Amino acid sequence: MTNPSPKNNGAPQTLCVTCALPYANSDLHLGHIVEAVQTDIFVRYQKMLGNKALFVCADDTHGTAIQLNALKKNITPEQLVAEVWQRHVKDYAGFSIGFDIFYSTNSPENKRYAELIYAKLREQGLIVDREINQYFCEHDQRFLPDRFITGTCPSCGAQNQYGDNCEVCGSTYDPTDLKSPVCIICKKPPVLKPSTHMFVQLDKREQFLREFALNSGVLQPETANFVKTWIDQGLKQWCISRDGPYFGFKIPGSVDKYFYVWLDAPIGYLSSTDKWCRDNGENVDTYWGKDGPARLVHFIGKDIVYFHALFWPVMLNSAGFKLPSKIFVHGMLTIGGEKMSKSRGTFILAGDFLSKVGHSQASEYLRFYFGSKLSVQAADFDLNVSEFCNRVNTTLANNVGNLHHRTFVFCDRNFNSTVPDAPWDETIRQAVEDAGKAIAEDYENVEYKSVMERIHALGNLGNKYYQDTKPWELIKNNPAEAAKVMVTCVNLIKAIAVFLKPVVPAIVKDLEDQFCAQFTWDDYHFSLRNCKLGQTKKIVTPIEPAEFERLFNAAAPAPAQAAPAVAPSVAEKTTPQSGPSQSGLIEYGTFQQVDLQTGTVLAAEKVEKSEKLLKLKVQVGESVRQIVAGIGKHYSPESLVGKQVVVVANLKPAKLMGQTSEGMLLAAKDGETLALLQPDKPVSPGSKVS
Secondary structure (H helix, E strand, C coil): CCCCCCCECCECCEEEEEECCCECCCCCEHHHHHHHHHHHHHHHHHHHHCCEEEEEEEEECCCHHHHHHHHHHCCCHHHHHHHHHHHHHHHHHHCCCCCCEEEECCCHHHHHHHHHHHHHHHHCCCEEEEEEEEEEECCCCEECCHHHEEEECCCCCCCCEECCECCCCCCECCHHHCEEEEECCCCCCCEEEEEEEEEECHHHHHHHHHHHHHHCCCCCHHHHHHHHHHHHCCCCCEECEEECCCCCCECCCCCCEEECHHHHHHHHHHHHHHHHHHHCCCCCHHHHECCCCCEEEEEEEHHHHHHHHHHHHHHHHHHCECCCCEEEEECCEEECCEECCCCCCCCCEHHHHHHHCCCCCHHHHHHHHHHHHCCCCCCCEEECHHHHHHHHHHHHHHHHHHHHHHHHHHHHHHCCCEECCCCCCHHHHHHHHHHHHHHHHHHHCCCHHHHHHHHHHHHHHHHHHHHHHCHHHHHHHCHHHHHHHHHHHHHHHHHHHHHHCCCCHHHHHHHHHHHCCCCCHHHHCCCCCCEECCCCCCCCCCCCHHHHCCCCCCCCCCCCCCCCCCCCCCCCCCCCCCCCCHHHCCCHHHHHCCCEEEEEEEEEEECCCCCCCEEEEEEECCEEEEEEECCCCCCCHHHHCCCEEEEECCCCCEEECCEEECCEECEEEECCEEEECCCCCCCCCCCECC
């Protein structure tokens, strides 16, 4: 899939970008944050390019569920949505979601646009009035919308299900299909009573919908196929009215009829833009006018495609507004391999994540983790704590963070905290140029997973270059060459920071402070020589699974492990004092239980208050382990980085001088000489030793 170029002949573009409106009936959960992060990354990238990208969202505030919840709390619906709006704003901000406006559908602007679009649908003969039978509670003297009825599911027989869908089997149905219905207020059986409602005849716009949804490229191919099936099966009339009492906007010219929530909810995109324009001296037609210059881009979950690919375009087209140029659809989030469930302790609220995960950078790390999973495909994906920690630690801490810290500390010590005045390595510069073009296209096409992979590869390239060139030796005998290495690494770190900025803006802000700059997209090009650096500090610290303990209910099963069980470390393996006795022999099957794998040392440092212990970060397969080894008298930390080792990978974690060790290095000891066991030629980390 290829979208329009990020720039039109160098001229900035104008965009209106939206994510789906969260329902104001409850707090945000992590599923909401997936979509907000996906959208926010796209918007931040566009703004870094210099494009004018307006990020619009609002609370979806109307409907029977809001009524019902307010009734249970003994407050008005207006009070409920005002309270929830405050919590939504706070939670989104906790994940650095940079809305230009976060508004509400319960607004005068939304009422005006809902009435306008309704009138246009009427004028074009798309609305028909017809009488239907629906449930009426004689005790409470009111018609009962779907959420005010419970009964037995007509598909699976589950009891206490609402009148629109079954939460057990997932079936959808009309309220009149529900068996043994009762009013949710008084618990008495309702009666059927005729009522006149308004229906949009979608079939009259079938040809338009086929062209828009199937032939324009607005949807991903797999999503377009779903929409094609719906159209081919025959478009049903869409009921856009509800009987009062109902929390929503009254339909002009009707008697006690209100707009169905799904009519005015997407209009919230338009009305929120209008509010922002009025507050900022701009014209809404720039963004929503049929001939306006803006691109309109929606991000939604696959559960609401029907509304956005069929209902919404008919509404916009009939009223003469701009149609979306892209509707990016994402999959659903699972937790530890399971659908989010309150009973299993896997239904995670956004506020709980912010307050209960112990690491101070956890919200940024979640953005990174989601970015590493998201692509243009609408596939479901999982939040797994073990994988989360591995991905974050491998790329942010041990790859990018390690390259940054070792480079900046070297510049502090040897070049007076300055980028030397020296040439850079052209091979590395060209690799960055090539990556920059590919990453720009990936961002434009919402292929964030690919972006993260390319960034990780650049970090690997930088660490290998640093290790191969050995600047700690060059500075002694060839300082000019050491300067070249530093200029190259500093510029590479700058490029990586630019590429990461849409994903982890708070982390990159710390890097910007150390570069004394504020990065735009073009700053990924190599440019720094002979300039001062700011104060060096670590930009990331590793995160461990234990920091998630408060988030999950202690009674819930732990999320499935994504990698082999982490193991402790013993410092070294020594030669036996004498040959094994016959009683000391082990069975072959016992030996097979020992999991030996190759690893690559990514970082090494001394353990404080210890003469021989070193703390290593070792990549074993896709995971990065912390291994504490008693080899400090035989190896310096610098000499170990990049070295391949053999690791016992299935030992239980152990503590050595307060440091957790997750494996054991194999070494041979001959008197006072100790030598780490290594493959005799390079192999991939995680290769089995047998």
